[in-house]
Amino acid sequence: MDEARARELLAGAALSDPGGLAGVAEAELLALGENAVFALPGAAHALPDGLVVKVGRDATDHPELLERAEREVAVATWLAETGVPAVRAVEPKPRLVEGHPVTVWHRLPPAERPAGPTDLADLLRRVHALEVPAFPLPRRELLGGVERWLRLAGDAIDPADAAYLRARRDGFAEAAASLTPHLPIGPIHGDALPRNVYIGPEGPVLVDLETFSADFREHDLVVMALSRDRYGLPAEQYDAFVTAYGWDVRAWDGCAVLRGARETASCAWVAQHAPTNPKALDEFRRRVASLRDGDPEVRWYPF
Numbered sequence: 001m002d003e004a005r006a007r008e009l010l011a012g013a014a015l016s017d018p019g020g021l022a023g024v025a026e027a028e029l030l031a032l033g034e035n036a037v038f039a040l041p042g043a044a045h046a047l048p049d050g051l052v053v054k055v056g057r058d059a060t061d062h063p064e065l066l067e068r069a070e071r072e073v074a075v076a077t078w079l080a081e082t083g084v085p086a087v088r089a090v091e092p093k094p095r096l097v098e099g100h101p102v103t104v105w106h107r108l109p110p111a112e113r114p115a116g117p118t119d120l121a122d123l124l125r126r127v128h129a130l131e132v133p134a135f136p137l138p139r140r141e142l143l144g145g146v147e148r149w150l151r152l153a154g155d156a157i158d159p160a161d162a163a164y165l166r167a168r169r170d171g172f173a174e175a176a177a178s179l180t181p182h183l184p185i186g187p188i189h190g191d192a193l194p195r196n197v198y199i200g201p202e203g204p205v206l207v208d209l210e211t212f213s214a215d216f217r218e219h220d221l222v223v224m225a226l227s228r229d230r231y232g233l234p235a236e237q238y239d240a241f242v243t244a245y246g247w248d249v250r251a252w253d254g255c256a257v258l259r260g261a262r263e264t265a266s267c268a269w270v271a272q273h274a275p276t277n278p279k280a281l282d283e284f285r286r287r288v289a290s291l292r293d294g295d296p297e298v299r300w301y302p303f
Contacts, residue, residue: 145265
């Protein structure tokens with residue numbers, strides 16, 4: 001889904017409720033990845049900061065994408081009820097436009113500052129203290145999207161690389177099934193990075209709730225350990241995260257398994273952009289080569 005197609009779908013969503021999604025012609029594209037994320041101008045709405053609209057990928061052949069959007073809205077409502085600071089949904093369920101789920105959100109006010117690792121740690125402590133909600137949360141299927149992403153990559157990537165990642169996926173899925181957690185199982189964010197924390201006037205707020213799950217709490221902590229090793233997070237910032245959270249996941253003997261699973265998924269996720277973006281193809285090749293070489297510290301770059 002490119003920007004032009006995403007804008008067509010945004011316009012289609014507005015047609016179903018012209019008053020509710022005014023200003024789509026002036027929509028600002030904030031992000032284009034798994035979803036296209038648009039900001040609508042505040043002047044078009046009663047809300048001073050405007051709205052954010054997320055346009056998802058086509059769920060016609062992938063019903064899990066609609067389920068994920070429905071769950072994200074439900075999680076936002078639940079977090080509001082539990083008092084955890086998080087982005088808030090405007091509508092109680094997604095709209096469906098030509099098979100694409102479209103969700104509408106309150107736009108957050110301008111950020112006070114960039115989020116840091118300790119902001120994330122503080123929010124994770126609050127999330128990890130929650131009991132499971134009344135609605136079901138899935139397990140954190142880190143590897144569940146690998147096949148779809150590799151198929152989207154198609155002929156843009158080397159078939160041998162695709163086969164290698166499929167084999168890694170199967171191996172890590174089997175290894176993960178036998179892990180014993182150190183922490184109690186329960187709600188997790190699922191993609192716990194500072195980029196998914198927003199610092200507003202009242203403090204840190206969680207965003208991007210679509211990967212919320214009920215699973216090993218270690219999933220949320222391995223993300224930061226991998227950021228330290230692969231993405232250039234300074235060691236002192238990782239140490240500050242560990243201190244704020246209260247435990248270092250690297251002390252757990254299952255850490256390498258969850259890390260390997262996440263690395264595999266991260267490679268496949270980048271692959272889906274390879275057909276239209278040469279930089280994505282270069283990054284995909286860098287990541288796969290480092291896995292093949294068994295080098296756990298080759299620098300990866302966010303995409």
